[in-house]
Amino acid sequence: MMVTMDRKSTNMDLIVLGAGAGGMTAAAVAAAEGLKVLVLEKTAAVGGTTAISGGMIWAPNSHLTKAPDSLEKAKTYLDAAVPSDAGRSQRRTYLERAPEMIAYLEKNTSVKLQAVPIYPDYEVDAPGASTHGRVLEPVCFDARALGSAFRMVRPPLPEFTLFSGMMIARPDIVHFRNAFRSLPSSLRVARLMAEYIGQRLAGKHRGTTLVLGNALVARLLKSLLDRGVEIRCRCEVKNLVVSNNRVIGVRVTTEGGEQTIAARCGVVLATGGFSADIPLREAYLPPQARTLTATAGVGTGDGLRYGLSVGAQITPGPFGSAYWTPASHYRDTNDRHVVFPHTVTDRAKPGLIAVNRDGRRFTNEAVSYHQFVTAMLRENNVANAIPAHLICDKRFLWKYGLGAIRPMTLRLGRYKAAGYLKEAATLHGLADSLLIDARTFEATIDRYNGDAQVGKDTEFDRGGNVYQRFMGDAENFPNPCMAPIEAPPFYSIALYPADLGTATGLDSDDDAQVLNGTGQPIAGLYACGNDMNAIMQGAYPSPGTTIGPAMTYGYLAAMHAAHTDTN
Ligand SMILES: Cc1cc2nc3c(=O)[nH]c(=O)nc-3n(C[C@H](O)[C@H](O)[C@H](O)COP(=O)(O)OP(=O)(O)OC[C@H]3O[C@@H](n4cnc5c(N)ncnc54)[C@H](O)[C@@H]3O)c2cc1C
Secondary structure (H helix, E strand, O other): OOOOOOOOOEEEEEEEEOOOHHHHHHHHHHHHOOOOEEEEOOOOOEOHHHHHOOOOEEOOOOOOOOOOOOHHHHHHHHHHHOOOOOOHHHHHHHHHHHHHHHHHHHHHOOOOEEEOOEOOOOOOOOOOOOOEOOEEEEOOEEHHHHHHHHHHEOOOOHHHEEOOOEEOOHHHHHHHHOOOOOHHHHHHHHHHHHHHHHHHHOOOOOOOEEOHHHHHHHHHHHHHHHOOOEEEOOOEEEEEEEEOOEEEEEEEEEOOEEEEEEEEEEEEEOOOOOOOOHHHHHHHOOHHHOOOEOOOOOOOOHHHHHHHHOOEOEOOOOOOOEEEEEEEEEEOOOOOEEEEEOOOOOOOOOOEEEEOOOOOEOOOOOOOHHHHHHHHHHHOOOOOOOOEEEEEEHHHHHHHOEOOEOOOOOOOHHHHHOOOOEEEOOHHHHHHHOOOOHHHHHHHHHHHHHHHHHOOOOOOOOOOOHHHHHHOOOOOOOOOOOOOOOOOOEEEEEEEEEEEEEOOOEOEOOOOEEEEOOOOEEEEEEEOHHHEOOOOOOOOOOOOOOHHHHHHHHHHHHHHHHOOOOO
16 A cells, blocks of 8 residues: 655654553663654553553563573573463573663663562572562652653552552561551651652652652653653554555544654554453453453553554463453442452461352462462362452451551441451351351361461462562561461452453564564564563563563564664
8 A cells, every 4th residue: 555644744763652661661762772753652641551560570680680690590490480382482582682671771761770689480499490680670760850741650559559649669568567666667657758748748749759660651751751752642543554565654543633654664562452452351361350450451452453454463372361460349439440459468478368169278379469360260160269258367457458458457447338348256257248158168267277377388388489488478487478367357358360461462573573474574563562472471470571571572673673774
């Protein structure tokens, strides 16, 4: 098809669709390489699901890593944790090029990362696994550096902020928990609160000390603004424009009508997958897990559809089409649908178990969130584990919180009224309210409590490896993941499978070029983030194995686009 550009058309080098980790990295790198870049974002804010995420990036052997590691060791790990030939070449490329991407961003952009001192791989007993140095996180960012553009950053989930807008870095969580027990913790909390109050008194709509995925997005945004990248929010792309078998631009709908924008080096699809698209969820996700997403709800499968419209292919990986987390949900007093992902806050802490509808435990509750849901889906073929029920006592709820209920919450009424939290004076009463067999349930608790006393889980070996103990409470003996459930009243909330993102996307090569039905690159078309078929093929081997590849393949797409002769 020959395309004649209309009078309103604009000429760019690279157009990026979607402003999440993948798209913004591609845009930042392309701009640093000298390209004229346009980012088109469908919503009013930048950041997508990345902005509400933990912002962890798995990147073994980067210059930030202090622990001894090697490329060979990391390859051994991925071969064991993702045992499939599918995507193997891209996983190798990822391991080889992610360190380069990290160093490049540090040198050429405002993205600054740091190694998390300890964060075990999820399959920590597999060969090549590591406990230290592979996981990076964004360095805390002062959003005042963005000026008025701070408002462009999608805010974090309210459930993960305090006082309507204060973000807490992971190491500070423990200080908040110990604020009334330790002087250094009280002082640290007092300082953080004073800073936050100062930021709000200065007129900011939320705290300006950003951490986690929000810091990553803000740092990427700063990088784009510093390089003069044009960002258009609330922008709808109608279709890709193709000429002589090459993607050469996009057609957008604007207030003044339709407009064609040319892209000399191509278009990057980075619209965040299909978590919020019902037809694609029905096509690719298991029936029991189609209803709930823990994402920002902005990935409507557009990137996949744009790609398919010009001949791209989708080949689901052998390990499934989503990154899973157990989630609880309810409507809050403002009628907001709260979906709380139970990733790291409660499941592995001592004094909690999960039971199925028979009142029995069905898995080790302290495994990774993806593994936990995999167990739920498996169990649901045997006994109904959807929903599963998290069970704890008063002591646990006060100390660790439960789902969206924070530690030390005095007033539980609104959670009970919303049907989110169930409370009973006895275990028998709790079983009755959950419609599960009380005798079986009490026997389950008896066995668990007996095991907890000696610190050895005879059923599922809870706390049996270093990842689980890391997620537990190091101050709890003899097992950081086990304590008796015995202090009434007793509580439960219901858990469902939800996704943190989708893994099935467009088939692409080692340069993030989208492939057609014969496995050939579609010239001028790239995909990254969850629009690209996951290099882990639906497995979730380590923290940061979605954002790490999103950024690495965003970087590779930009490098390929910038250094390929298009004349
Ligand atoms: C609570 C939570 C914690 C998580 N923590 C981590 C973590 O620590 N590490 C990790 O690796 N993963 C984590 N994940 C998963 C991770 O956040 C996502 O997989 C990742 O952010 C997806 O990045 P992306 O760039 O593909 O998409 P997104 O960040 O969702 O960005 C996509 C953007 O595209 C826009 N868009 C959509 N359609 C269009 C269109 N047609 N045109 C233009 N723009 C469009 C969207 O509005 C959005 O801004 C977490 C997820 C959740 C929910």
